[in-house]
Amino acid sequence: MARDNTAASGRAPARGIVLAGDRTENRAAARRHSRNVRILRTALPVSTLAIVSVYSLSILQTVGWGLSIPKLEMPQILPENLAMQNPHYEGFNKDGGRYWVKATSAQQDLKNFNLIKLNGITGELIDAKKQRTTISAKRGTFDNKANMLELYDAIDVDGDAGIKAKLKRATINTKESLITSKEQVTVTMDAGTITANQMTVRQKAKEYTFVDNVRTHLKGREAKPEEQAAPTAAAQSETTQPIGASNAPVDILSNRLDVNDTTKVALFTGTVTATQAGATMTTPELEVTYDGSAAPGGTEAGGGGKLKRMLAKNPVSMTQANGDTVTSQSADFDPASQRAVLDGDVVMTQAPDKRATADKAEIDQTSKVIVLTGDVAVAQAQNLLKGRRLEFNQLTNKMQLTAPASTGGAGRISARFQQAQSGGAKTTKSEGGPEKGIAFGATFKTDPGAPVQIEAARLDVDDAVKQAVFTGDVRAIQGDFIIRANEITAAYTGSAALNSAATTDQAPKGAAQLSRIRAKNNVKITSNEGQTATGDWADFDPKANTATLGGDVVLTQGKNVVRGTKLEIDMNTGESVIKTEAVASGRPNVSPDGTATTATGTSGRPSAVFYPGEMKAKADKKKAKPDDGWQARSEP
Numbered sequence: 001m002a003r004d005n006t007a008a009s010g011r012a013p014a015r016g017i018v019l020a021g022d023r024t025e026n027r028a029a030a031r032r033h034s035r036n037v038r039i040l041r042t043a044l045p046v047s048t049l050a051i052v053s054v055y056s057l058s059i060l061q062t063v064g065w066g067l068s069i070p071k072l073e074m075p076q077i078l079p080e081n082l083a084m085q086n087p088h089y090e091g092f093n094k095d096g097g098r099y100w101v102k103a104t105s106a107q108q109d110l111k112n113f114n115l116i117k118l119n120g121i122t123g124e125l126i127d128a129k130k131q132r133t134t135i136s137a138k139r140g141t142f143d144n145k146a147n148m149l150e151l152y153d154a155i156d157v158d159g160d161a162g163i164k165a166k167l168k169r170a171t172i173n174t175k176e177s178l179i180t181s182k183e184q185v186t187v188t189m190d191a192g193t194i195t196a197n198q199m200t201v202r203q204k205a206k207e208y209t210f211v212d213n214v215r216t217h218l219k220g221r222e223a224k225p226e227e228q229a230a231p232t233a234a235a236q237s238e239t240t241q242p243i244g245a246s247n248a249p250v251d252i253l254s255n256r257l258d259v260n261d262t263t264k265v266a267l268f269t270g271t272v273t274a275t276q277a278g279a280t281m282t283t284p285e286l287e288v289t290y291d292g293s294a295a296p297g298g299t300e301a302g303g304g305g306k307l308k309r310m311l312a313k314n315p316v317s318m319t320q321a322n323g324d325t326v327t328s329q330s331a332d333f334d335p336a337s338q339r340a341v342l343d344g345d346v347v348m349t350q351a352p353d354k355r356a357t358a359d360k361a362e363i364d365q366t367s368k369v370i371v372l373t374g375d376v377a378v379a380q381a382q383n384l385l386k387g388r389r390l391e392f393n394q395l396t397n398k399m400q401l402t403a404p405a406s407t408g409g410a411g412r413i414s415a416r417f418q419q420a421q422s423g424g425a426k427t428t429k430s431e432g433g434p435e436k437g438i439a440f441g442a443t444f445k446t447d448p449g450a451p452v453q454i455e456a457a458r459l460d461v462d463d464a465v466k467q468a469v470f471t472g473d474v475r476a477i478q479g480d481f482i483i484r485a486n487e488i489t490a491a492y493t494g495s496a497a498l499n500s501a502a503t504t505d506q507a508p509k510g511a512a513q514l515s516r517i518r519a520k521n522n523v524k525i526t527s528n529e530g531q532t533a534t535g536d537w538a539d540f541d542p543k544a545n546t547a548t549l550g551g552d553v554v555l556t557q558g559k560n561v562v563r564g565t566k567l568e569i570d571m572n573t574g575e576s577v578i579k580t581e582a583v584a585s586g587r588p589n590v591s592p593d594g595t596a597t598t599a600t601g602t603s604g605r606p607s608a609v610f611y612p613g614e615m616k617a618k619a620d621k622k623k624a625k626p627d628d629g630w631q632a633r634s635e636p
Contacts, residue, residue: 087116089142091174095204096128099174101142101149114145121151125177125203133159133179133203135172147175157201164188165199177203185210191290191307192218192249194257206261216252216268218288218307248277252286264290264308272312278321281331283312307335314344325349328361338365346372348498353511354380356498358390368394370498373407378498381511382418382451385459385496392498397463399497415454415470417492417514419478419542444527445574446479448545452514453477454488463497468512476517480528481547481571483538486521490514514542525549525569531557533567533578545571553578 090100104120123135137151148171155167157179168183179201187194187210194217196210255270268286275281289309310333318326329344342361349355359374370392378385378401387401388409403409457472467489470476474488494512517540525533525547536551549567555578556562562578569576 087118089144091147093128093175093177097126097177097204099123099125099177101174106142109141114143116142116144118142121149123149123172123174125172125174127177127204131159131203131206133157133177137170148173159203167199179203192216196257208257208259208261210257210259212255214252214254214257214268216254216257218250218252250274250276254286266290279318281312281316281318283314283316283331285313287311287313309334316342323351326361339363340365350498354378354495354498356390370394376401380496382416383496383511384416385413386415387413387459394498397497399459399461399463401459401461402457411457412455413457413459415456415459415468417452417454417490417512419449419452419514444481444525444531444547444569444571444576446481446545446571448542448572450479452517452542454490456488461496463495466492466494466496468492468496474519476519478571482526483517483519483523483540483547484526485519485523485538488517488519490518491516516541523549523551525567529557531555533576535567547571 085105086102087106088100088102090098092098101118101121101123103118103122106119107117109115109117118140119138121135121137121140125133125135135149135151135155135157137155138153140149140151142149151167151170151172153168155165155170157165157167157170165185165187167181167185170179170181172179179199181199182197184195184197185199187196187199187208194210194214196214197212198210200209200211202208252268252272252274254268254272257266257268259266266288268288269284272283272286273280274283274286287310288307289311291306291308310331312331312333314329316328316331318331320326326342326346326348328342328346330342332341332343334340340363342363344359346358346361347355348357348361356372356376356378358372358376360372362371362373363369364371372390372392373388376385376387376390378390385401388403388407390399390401392399401413403411403413405411454470454474454476456470456474458470460469460471461467462469468491470488470490471486474483474485476483476488492512492514496512517538519538519540520536523535523538525535525538533549533553533555535549535553538547538549540547547569549569550565553564553567554561555564555567555576564578564580566581567576567578
């Protein structure tokens with residue numbers, strides 16, 4: 001009953017109860033499973049061996065073995081398979097500028113997907129002011145993430161308001177418009193060329209920095225028509241001009257150069273050496289100001305750069321082509337006006353022994369004039385000129401020394417001439433017959449080797465004719481011998497000008513030696529014995545050590561007075577003779593330099609003589625009286 005009910009309900013027999021008839025199907029499934037396991041145990045090792053064998057044979061075939069086995073083609077991924085033709089990269093900067101880079105071909109770097117290798121590169125950087133900088137190179141790499149362009153081989157950089165350069169290697173930050181190179185660069189500007197071992201260009205700020213062995217060549221200024229027709233003397237004096245005061249090009253060697261094309265200033269630093277036309281200048285810092293642009297094609301008025309100013313900082317040392325040297329604390333050059341100003345402790349030295357010092361020196365190349373001001377001194381051997389303002393014309397070899405109040409002077413200049421020892425005449429002899437006059441003892445005696453000291457308001461020197469003229473209450477002293485006059489003219493040998501030996505072939509190179517001194521207008525001679533002589537003119541011969549006073553001559557000693565037309569003084573012995581020559585009253589009395597004066601003496605008057613030895617003896621015995629100094633030399 002129970003079995004029939006189960007069948008009628010359609011339910012399967014209970015799983016926990018397995019009947020004998022139900023095991024037949026299970027046994028068949030188990031047999032199938034066992035058969036499959038046995039097949040796989042054999043098939044899997046065999047299949048694996050077959051695959052390995054085929055792969056091994058393929059490799060062997062590649063190297064020449066197993067020729068009967070077909071070659072297995074394997075796909076390869078190579079950089080050249082990823083090459084791009086004529087790629088173009090473009091971007092924009094925060095300040096409104098933009099950039100683009102083109103290449104004839106490019107390959108993706110598989111190790112760095114931000115890096116792209118480029119060939120045949122051209123590019124352009126455009127700043128916010130629309131100034132362009134173009135770039136070209138044979139090859140390079142571009143980092144897309146960092147916006148860095150690395151260039152190699154035959155690099156050219158050209159800019160509207162920047163530079164035109166040739167580089168071996170360069171790194172360009174396109175977003176910052178920054179170009180750097182750590183290998184040798186050559187830059188061409190309208191004003192010249194620059195070479196250096198390193199360079200940095202900040203295009204936005206228009207700043208350029210050159211470092212290590214910086215060599216700059218600045219083109220010479222084009223000569224004006226009037227300068228081209230300048231006299232030969234001007235060309236001869238060119239060698240005495242400082243750096244920057246010439247049309248010739250300038251070459252500058254420095255450790256570093258910073259150019260700011262916004263402020264138009266180029267700053268050379270380190271050990272700076274500038275050369276021009278054989279002249280050399282050294283300074284730790286040289287600042288050059290220019291007009292226009294640092295490079296050709298500039299949009300500013302005037303186009304390319306033109307030198308405007310050169311300023312050298314302390315200490316400055318210059319050596320001219322002829323060996324002359326100049327030192328100062330600063331040197332300021334204006335190439336446009338052809339002027340130079342040297343300031344602070346100016347020292348100008350010329351071979352063999354000439355030296356000029358001043359607080360300030362101004363040099364005008366156009367007029368060829370040098371002006372020294374401040375505490376001015378010109379020394380040569382033992383000769384010395386001192387004043388507050390000295391002006392020297394290189395073309396005419398004329399010099400003027402003054403001491404105006406505007407330069408801090410008291411209106412007086414001084415000069416000292418060291419005379420060579422000479423043997424002059426021992427006695428005074430009158431020309432044309434016996435001596436007639438009154439003689440005096442050794443009151444005008446002086447050492448012929450003693451220096452001649454001169455004070456005046458002004459000194460004018462003409463080195464072409466070897467003449468120095470002192471004017472303005474002139475006072476000349478040699479030992480105990482003093483001459484005062486409104487004007488004293490000194491003739492000399494040698495050279496007294498600043499550079500006459502360099503510009504005049506005939507100019508002697510030795511120190512100036514006085515050969516003649518002539519005084520005129522209110523001439524007064526004084527000795528330390530209290531003897532005074534006045535006249536219209538005086539002639540002093542330093543070689544013979546004699547002096548002649550002429551015109552309306554008045555000799556005084558104490559209360560005694562003697563008048564005549566000429567006083568002859570032998571300063572070797574101290575003997576002096578006053579004479580009255582045969583001239584009618586009012587007749588012109590002519591001095592040795594041709595100046596006419598008027599004498600009031602009469603003719604034929606006998607003279608007395610007083611001998612220096614007798615005067616000395618009487619002085620020793622304290623018996624001398626004022627009247628005893630007069631003696632007759634010839635019978636009345």
